[in-house]
Amino acid sequence: MISQFYILSLRGDTIILRDYLGNVPKRSSEVFFRKVKFWDKEGGDAPPVFSVDGVHYLHVRDASVLLVATTRENVSPSLILELLKRIAGIIKDYCGLLSEEAVRKNFLLVYELLDEVIDYGYPQNSSSEALKEFVLNDPTVLRPRNKSSVPSIGKGPTGVIKSVLDTNRTGGAKRDEIFVDIVEKISCTFNAGGILQTSQVDGSVQVKSYLTGNPAISLALNENLAIGRREDGHGHSHSIPGAEAVMLDDCNFHESVSLDRFETERALTLVPPDGEFAVMNYRSTSNFKPPFKVYTIIEDDPHAPAKAVLFIKLRAEFADSKAAAGLEVVCPLPHEVSRLSCEHHTEVKPSGSQSWDWQERARRLVWKFKRVQGGTEHVLKVRVTLEDGHTAALKRGLGPMNLQFTIPMYCASRLAVRYLQIMKNDPKYQPYRWVRYVTMSNSYVIRT
């Protein structure tokens, strides 16, 4: 099935290489890398599956490495790509994170893992849990530069850097804990009239578990959760009409999840394997209010046809108890714009947390905030000088704008964890339980 597996750095160096069948030239990684590197000439990003001289290359890109499988057979692309994704996940679980440096520092451990995951090109044992008994090398866990004891919320559970081996091997870092994160990514498109055209929330309930003895857990979601459009029974009894219900279009579940109590209590029961995984993925297109609105106004200068003023207004339409972090409003401007200067109309606290940046080469204006409180409104006044001509060119060439942000402890779909129960008959066993929410922009587009 898989002829070779390798991990390449973004510069094309081979960091890990296993040849299973010996029916693909040894130097195939060079062929692969050249093809990926120069793909742009043919049109954009290299697709995850392509073929050169009868060898099929399948790859996934993760952070700073490429995981590649080669084959000559007519395999299932989903199977190989999922397997590569899984291998990336296993390395993360064992090394704390996946990066070129982490793989280099732990290359023997990675070889050990691979030995058990794939035999002769066929996937064998791929659960981080079950692999533990085969692994002898200890991980070298890289700590991020700014080390902090509280895991950063911004990146969801991936922000926790810890090896699954920590719970039973290394004494010092041992701490029983479980992270449950509701990570939602929102995609919105507003048309030129400011009306929301399409919107979707893609969410996932991520669990990262470091519990000794792997006790079962029970994870209860909103009682009024309705899974729409599915005709097979789930959801129907729960689709209470009215605005209260949390509506999901569809969802899928991890292998380990038992749905026995889902029908009646909206509770998922599972024995969480060690490591990180998505208990549930879902998507929803209903009932959600976009957290931000952006408007633009262009004022002509009657006395100087080559000058105009562009107002960009941003409104944060969520509760004032929450705040978005790292917000960026990216506004492409037409090539006629020769000069511009900006003033902020409102001051955000703390002062200086707002800035703008005119990236002339990319022809885009980026308006940045470190933090935006819910319920606030901000205006950027942009004085524009046009090279030749008319504000009409500005109107035509402006946008589409897009927003990037993260809102911690905010959940666009209102999906919530009612309780997280660890089913272990030991009143003294009180591991740390982290239930966190985060909403991020995926594609937040405002057309003009």
Add this chain to the structure above:
Amino acid sequence: MGGEKVRGELGEIKTTLAGLSSTHGRAPELLAAKREVFKKIVNYMTVGIDMSSLFMQAMTAAVQHGDDIVLKKMLYLYICTYAQSNPDLTLLTINLLTKDSKDTDPHIRGLAIRSLCSLRVANLVEYLVPAISVGLIDQHSYVRRTAVMGVLKVYNIDKPAVHNTGMLGTLKEMLQNDPDAQVAANCITVLEKAGDMKGMIDRAFVVRLLNRIKEFSEWAQCQVLEAVSVYRPSNEGEVYDMMNLLDDRLTHSNSAVVMAAIKLFLHLTLAMPATHQQVLERVKDPMQTLISRDHFETAYAVLAHFHLLAQRAPILFSSIYTAFFCRMNEPTYIKQLKLEILAAIADEHNAYDIATELTEYVGDIDPHLARDAVRAVGRIALEVQDVGGIVERLLGFLEVGKPYVTAEAVTQIADLLRRFPDLAEICVSSVSNISPQDLEEPEAKAAFIWILGEFGHSIQDAPYLLERVAGKFEGEAPAVRAALLTATAKLFFKRPPECQRALGMCLQAAVADSDMLIHDRGLMYLRLLQYSVNEAARVIAPPMEAVTAFAEEQSPELRDRIFDEFNTLAVIFREPSTAFTRRTTVDTLSNGFNDVDGEGAVPAADEGSSLLTDTEQAEALGQDGLTPRLANGSPGAAPAASASTPLPDLLGDLLGGGGDLMAPAAPAAPQPVLSLRPHPHLTPQEFQGKWGALQPAKKESLMLAPPSIATAVAGGLQELNRRMAAASLFTMASGGAAPAFRCYLHGQTEAAE
């Protein structure tokens, strides 16, 4: 890294290893030092530096610490990597491995069996078989799993060894009875590969397997679903039972499981059209959830299947068109696929909305997306005619002011006019506003010139626009030159006085052209015109006929063949697997050559399958006598002999188009004087031997016109092989991809034994 430095490092490692081996004792420092050296070796192996010369030293050093598993694992990795290039030394490791395969620790037993079977050295098979046989009945499931895979490894080196020992029978029994699901899954793997699976699949077997499917790992579930997909239930009730049992597989978070289940559902219901539709309806949601996840690569594979299904049943997907709108952060390969899906599912209800969305992308700063969006609007205009505003949008793209958008729009408009000449009235005035100088890309320029030729009667400036390009005839790309010649000739019959000058320039330049196609076409036009202007008008500028289907479009038959291979690469590459997987004969042949060369002994050996350089390959293709045979064949008989339609084209080009070229070559071509056996007997090994031993008797280079090549190589060189077989020349191996194809053919004289 320089060669000097490598040699230095190698020497150093060798010395260190020797030093460590001569130090006796079991101090932990010694072990740590050895581990460090091995780490270094493995690291160099990974970057592709040949470490095989350390074989003896590595063995000695590691064996002294036989109980250290970390060291053992590294040693085994090393041995498996270099076993093929060091078969003699590998023999020395057999003892160690065999001993380990009887260890008390199941992990070591498993590790030993896995490594033993991974050596890939044919004459060691006799040592493997006993170890595997014991492993298959091991107490521990880990050892059994490994041993089952070992059977496959041996099978691929030495098939008779597996058949003679009856191991496949053991596996069949294990598949039914082994309590460990992964053991059973590995049995499926091996039996599938050995072709012994089909006979096992009956109702009882399927029921038992599906009932325990949740015990299997997610990967093994895919295998089970795939294996079961060949089963044909005897009645519809059974189909429903199977689908009910597996319905929750559609809500699995692993897309591989979902896709495997979908394939099974679709294939089970092929003979039940109404249910088949329901299945398509049912799988929409789960597939949509899979493409919404935060993982582009797996989403890509699912989207490719969406595309296939959307082509088969566009109506089922037309209501969820917003799911295929592009998102800002998606890579180009996702966006490209989404646009193609949008074009495929556009109908009278959603076409307007889709075209509106696509128009937004045309303004995108990414030129790839902009072009693809224009192309998609063009497709929609072709397919959905009753919706107003689509053609106008396409025309509007001409005014966006970006050269690549204009170029793509012109190409699309030309295609649209080919199918709907009536639209010319609407299109012509917008098109006539651009000038050929604005179009840099040959394809767009040729399309524009084509429009001028066909509809020049209603474009006032057409003759002068053509004349301007004709003035620089030689500087244009071949496609533009060909289009220019034809367009000018066509327009000449409509507006003779204005076009005469341009046509004169074109004909003069064409007759002197180095491109055969243009040269011949110019000559033909010239002679036609000399013979009779009326006759020329009839041939060159007949009334335009609307094209109903474009050759690039896939036929429904082809799509069905791809659908049969649902959830495979065929869907991604959009061609049946026969077009992109080589026949196994090639693999064994090239592997054989690799073995002979030795790993890394000669740099060129890394090329793997390439036996010949590209020029030699061209000669090989000429040598086989295809061209002379075709040229000598009687033109009347050949099309009748062949059922496939592209053939007349092939002949036409060779006989008509390439007449001048062929004339000197034909007499030189050897007439087949040999009488060849219709069924020669030659094994690949014999062929390989002869290939190495015989001197080339004759080398020849022949030119084929591109369309002839296309025909010859279509369907994995099928046509070529068929025609050669008709001449009693048979393909031993063939392969390659455009532009370099290789064929190894053989024939046997009647006299030969």
